[in-house]
Amino acid sequence: MDDNLFIGTPSEETKVGSLQRLKSESSLEKLERGVEVGVQILGGIKSALAEAKDNAEIASWIKSISKLQGKARPTPCIVGVVGSTGAGKSSVLNAVLDEECLVPTNCMRACTAVITEIAYNSWEEDTNKYRAEIHFISSEEWRDELQVLLQDLFDPQGRLEGDHANPDSEAGIAYSKIRAVYPSITRAHLMESKVTANGLTEDPSVRSMLGTTKHISALDAKSLLDQLRQFIDSKEKARDNNREHEAMEFWPLIKVVKIFVRTPLLESGLVLVDLPGVQDANAARSAVAAKYIERCTGLWVVAPITRAVDDKSAQNLMGPSFKRQLQLDGTFANVTVICSKTDDIRVKEAIENLPEGKQIHQIRKEAHALEAQSEEIQAELSEVEERVKTLGRLIESHDREIDNIEGVVRLAGEDDDVLISSPQGSEKRRPRTIALKSRKRNKRSLESGSDDSSTEDGDESPDSDYEEKQETLKKSKAVQRLEGLKLERRAFREEKRTKEEELKPLRKKLRKAKAETRRLHRQAKSKCIRFRNQYSRPAIQQQFADGIKELDQDNASQRDEANFDPTEDQRDYGQIAAQLPVFCVSSRAYQNMTMESDREEAVSGFPSLEDTEIPALQRHAVDQTRCARVAACRMFLNDLGTYLTSLMLRVTTADNPLKLTVDIRQQELNFLQTTMQTLEQQLKESTEKAMTECRQLLDTSILSKFAPATRVASDTAPVTVESWGRPKNEGGLPFMTYRATCVRNGVFKGKHGLKDFNEELSDPFKKQFARGWELVFSETIPKQLDSLVEALAQELEAFHIRMQGRAEIRVSLSFQLVAQPIKSHQHSVRNTTAVKDLVKLVPRKANRELSSVVANSMTRAYDYCSQESGRGCFKRMKEFTGDHIKDTGHTMFDSAAKDAASRLTSLLDKIDKKLRKTNATILKRIKSDYNSLVADDNVLKDLSTARGNIHSLLSEADEEFEKVMRLQAPGTGDNVSDPTAAMSVGDGEIAEAPVGKIKHEAGELSNSQPTSQVKAEEDVEMSD
Structure with a gap:
């Protein structure tokens, strides 16, 4: 079918082929831009129809437009993130989001207890980049939780359990949790008074929080986290009896924390959910976590690389029950394994475990050789430096002695004797000289200045430890001594200059050797990290496939043990292994390289950002949303094309109705009715058969x-x-674990x-x-x-x-216009x-x-066991x-x-x-x-103004889609995401919204409650 369609008179040609071609476009950027353009076009049409909104058919059209605009909202892609305590899960999330401290990473109890959802902040009213919602459990949920905690704390006779002082026991955990929320409650209080779940729930300070949602916002992540801490922080104070004045803690009352941030990674509809565990000790949080797992389109399993392979920690996180759930959900393909902390490596141990012949062994030999060479250079350098220092001291000593002798000689007469003092036993001693008058003229000593005499109290000059040698010389001898000292000083200076010249190449050589040694060590560490990554990746993939194989074999043997053949594979496990995404990441190295805040010393072993694998994980996160985004865009553009074509048809037939005689028109209507009945029957039969x-x-x-x-x-x-x-x-x-499990309706997570x-x-x-x-x-x-x-x-x-x-x-x-939607319907x-x-x-x-x-069937047994004593x-x-x-x-x-x-x-x-x-x-x-077309039944015939406005809009529409088609992908020259482009529509200008704005204006993405992925098929009808 020709893509060139016409409206109006034959001279008024308007193409809609660009929109048709755009639907088949593979570029996500173009598709999303096309959706934005489409939303704005629909807005213009809605405005054009507003003057006739009292007409029932027009009102139906306006309603259809609103429904179609609602389909432009991004499809949420929920990725659950699970990992054991200390796995570095929060650090991975921070790095992926290019944040330093958005998600708390400090080993607080709250960090492992509170579910945290992180989504895009689409609230245009709030100028703050960051905001959060803290959702508290309801009164009923807290009452139920308290009943469970009190059953752990008291036996059925109401006596306080003896091991409540043990923080690791079920009673101790319950005691700590109750006191976190009610700090004034002590052991004495518990033993003396009757504490009930109803009474505790009705506490005013607690009741005011239950069932509420607290909203906070901030300009930066650190400020937001500081505000969050007052709600999620677990202070772990000492368990004493003097807590009456301590503030209550809120973390046991929190169901979920939702953080919203404006970042490109999340703008696509990606929602990251930090899941501490599906079976949380808190029933309300456990239910929320299970709900997220049920709705997840992706699951990230985080485990430290130091334990990921040998201890199978990633595999153990997905136990038999969890894998069975993945199987029933059909979501094996949605799992991604993230090996964290790749910077945590002992290079020496790693090298020792590497096979011989690897390049790294040669690197290690070169590094050792350079270290030995550096030691030799350092020894030579130290020797030269020491000689330079010695020569400096000698020159300094000679300078002083020469100055003193010159002073004495200058003041002495020709026949005077000169008294010269010089230090004994060391080159470091300061010489002293004294000039004496002729004995005939009463000896008169000329002392040197204070710098050459005794030092002040407390002076640590080494002179104080030595005696001075004094000798009396004739002035002529003193002059000879002076000349000799000058010659010696000249020699010392020349030698010092020579030695200092030797220092420069030695130091340069040492710096070069050390730099090369460091480079080799970094290279060795980098190669160790890469080798471990390359070793870990296929090993984890194989472990994952083996786990599925074990599950399949278990299922097969249970179904028909007599005919079970363990050599018969039920699926391609090699393909499963190869398709499992595994990322070996270093959040610490990535943040160290990308963030300018004060940090620890540089993390070596990662020559580039890509080596941290965080950028690859970010791309993977975006790719997980890509399929859903492409499908949603194409569906919207398809429905938009159907709508615009139908609207074109009505505008065209209103201006140029089909010229048919009454008889021919009736014949065509009869044929249409018969053909439609045939089509309806065929669709019905095909559907029933399927x-x-x-x-x-x-x-x-x-x-x-x-x-x-x-x-x-x-x-x-x-x-x-x-x-x-x-x-x-x-x-x-x-016994206590058995009872605690029954108290919690068969599900309990404790120290075992x-x-x-x-x-x-x-x-x-x-x-x-x-x-x-x-x-x-x-x-x-x-x-x-x-x-x-x-x-x-x-x-x-x-x-x-x-x-x-x-x-x-x-x-x-108009026939092409009425026939064109067939493709859209297909x-x-x-x-x-x-x-x-x-x-x-x-x-x-x-x-x-x-x-x-x-x-539910086991409730009677669980209740009995909970009360038995x-x-x-x-x-x-x-x-x-x-x-x-x-x-x-x-x-x-x-x-x-x-x-x-x-x-x-x-x-x-x-x-x-x-x-x-x-x-x-x-x-x-x-x-x-x-x-x-055939019956000439068109409401627009009587709405000339609205028809003219719509005509103008449609005349411009396809040109706007043509502009989208001409845009190039990022990095190829044109800016696909230029938010400054404007679209001329009709008589006025409709400014094009920035990328992402329209995607979120149709409705908040997960801003108030977890967003359901089941989106009802909405009808876009032109008439009843």
């Missing part, structure tokens, strides 16, 4: 597996429950790690269908839907061909984002509910839980199966409904457009 096949896939791969899964899980559950109560040396749990009774019970159930679940929702159903949309697109093309055969309407200038069915999001997110919710059903209580707890699982196990898993089946069949019903709605919307638009 959905039937999807239901068969679901039943074969998942639903049919629920019955055997229920049997297996029911048989396994008693053994699992029995294992919890075994002696500790056999893998069982201590995470314990999840519900997941352990449901895991054998999930294993029976995990692989089938992953394949159905990651591959088979998406492929089936892809086949469907291709069939729908072909049927739309067939409709277009049938309409092209109508000679009476094909000759109209694009719409190919890009059913809402359906794709449903296929991703609903199964994630469904598989998580399996554990929730188990937890006294002699033999542990035995009774274990017996009751064992009896409960035997009695209710089958019913429990049957309920879980039915719940999952209901959710999954409901998912297909929703997909069916959305597809039918998409079909209906397309049919409605096509019918509306053709009716506008």
Whole structure:
């Protein structure tokens, strides 16, 4: 189909081909600029239609424009960041964001307890670059938390647990947490009065915070963090009884902290979430963390490189349960492993572990040789320097002695004797000379000045330790002595000059040797770092693939142990390993090289910023948003093209209606109705066929597996429950941990790690269908839907061909306008984002509910164990839980199966409904457009002013998209993101907004609550 379309009279040619070409553009920068231009064009059209907004059809158009503008908002890409304590997670986030201290990094308890979401700051009203929201848990959530803490602190009889003074015990942790919020509560208070969860919740200072959100802002990151500290800081004060005057701490009450910053990295819709752990001790935070994990489009696993390979710390962060969740979610491909602290390396140990023949060994030999050479040069240099110093002292000594003798000789007569004093035993001693008159004339001594005589008290001159030698000479002898001293001084000066000349090349040679040694050491360290990175990367990738393989083998053996063949791979594990992104980064080196603040000494081993791998990680973060951004832009531009073309059609037919006789018009309307009915039936049949096949896939791969899964899980559950109560040396749990887990409805994270009774019970159930679940929702159903949309697109093309055969309407200038949207409708069915999001997110919710059903079924056992006390209580707890699982196990898993089946069949019903709605919307638009052409039914005929304004806007629109197409990508000459460009529209000028402004003005991205990724398919209708 020709891209050159016309409106108005034949002499008024207006192309819209640029917009059509832009939809196929691969440049994200151009696509996003095109979206910005499109939003502004829609704004101009809305203004042009405003004068006729009382007309029902025009009002519908204006509403459609608003919906379409809303689609311009960026699709959020949530990346969860997990890592163990001390992994350097916060430092990595700061470096990636090009910040020094946006995320706290100082090992406070709060740093590992509070979920932190970091998103783009799109509030134009706030001039501050940084702002934050501190969301506090509700009164109900804090009351529930207090009830759990008090159950840890008191036994069922209300007695204070004896180990509450132990900070590592469950009771001690509960005691510390309560006192953090209520500092006036002491042990005596707890023992003397009845403390209740309701009473503590109603404390005025606490109640005023619960359920609220605190807003703060700052011009710089440090100021924002300083303000945040008063809420998130855990002071870890001594546990004494004198805390009445201490301020309460807020961190136990915080659900999530949201930080917003204006930075290009986040402007694209990227949201980084620092997740301390999915199973937080606080139930509210745990639920929030689980929600984020469910919605994440990317997951960064951070582990120190010093432990990442040997200790498998990155692998251990993703335990069997976590990997099972990734499998059910179909998100193995979303994982990124970040090995942190690559600057932390012991070069000597690293070199010793390197194989012989590596270049680094030669570098090390060269460095050692240079060090030896430097020592030799240093020894020679020291010897020369010492001689120069000695000569300097000799010259100084001679200068003084010469001065003194010259003074005495000058004052003495020809026959006078001269008394000369010189130091004994050392060149350093200051000589003294005294001139004497003739003995015939009463001897008169001429003393030298004070500088050559005794020193002041406290003077540490070495002269005080030596005696002086005095001798009396004739004046002639003194003159001879003087000449001799001058000759010696001249010789000393000449030697000193010679030695000083020798110093310059020696020092230069030493500096060069030391500089080369340092360079070699830096090179050696750099090569060690690179070698470790190159070694770690494939090792971690292989560990990840091996973990998935173990998971698959476990699933296969559980499903059919008799036919399980461990040599038969269920997927390409080599490809999985190769596709896992692994970054070996040094946040410290990156920040040291990029930030001008006072820092520690330079970090060696990184010749360039790229060697820190932080820039590569930043690009990876942007790339994780790219696919979603490109898809969202193309969808918006496609809908925009459909809308503008329909609007062009109405403007054109209002000015130049199709000239048909009454009979011919009726014939064409009848043909249109028949053809539309045929198209509607074809779309319906194709959709029904595809959905039937999807239901068969679901039943074969998942639903049919629920019955055997229920049997297996029911048989396994008693053994699992029995294992919890075994002696500790056999893998069982201590009494306090067992009880604390029951108090928390089966999930507890304490000093012994995470314990999840519900997941352990449901895991054998999930294993029976995990692989089938992953394949159905990651591959088979998406492929089936892809086949469907291709069939729908072909049927739309067939409709277009049938309409092209109508000679009476094909000759109209407007026919191309009415036919053009067919391509857009084909694009719409190919890009059913809402359906794709449903296929991703609903199964994630469904598989998580399996554990929730188990937890609800176990509530009676958990409640019993929470209240049991006294002699033999542990035995009774274990017996009751064992009896409960035997009695209710089958019913429990049957309920879980039915719940999952209901959710999954409901998912297909929703997909069916959305597809039918998409079909209906397309049919409605096509019918509306053709009716506008054939039936001469056009509301714009009576709105000449609005029609003229719209005509002007549309006349300019495609030129603006042509400008976008002419722009070049960054780095090729033109500035794609020039915010100063203006777009001429109609009678006035509409200034183009800066990049990013329009992307966020349609709605806040995650500024008040976690943003759902399920975006309903919105209809853009021209008429009812």
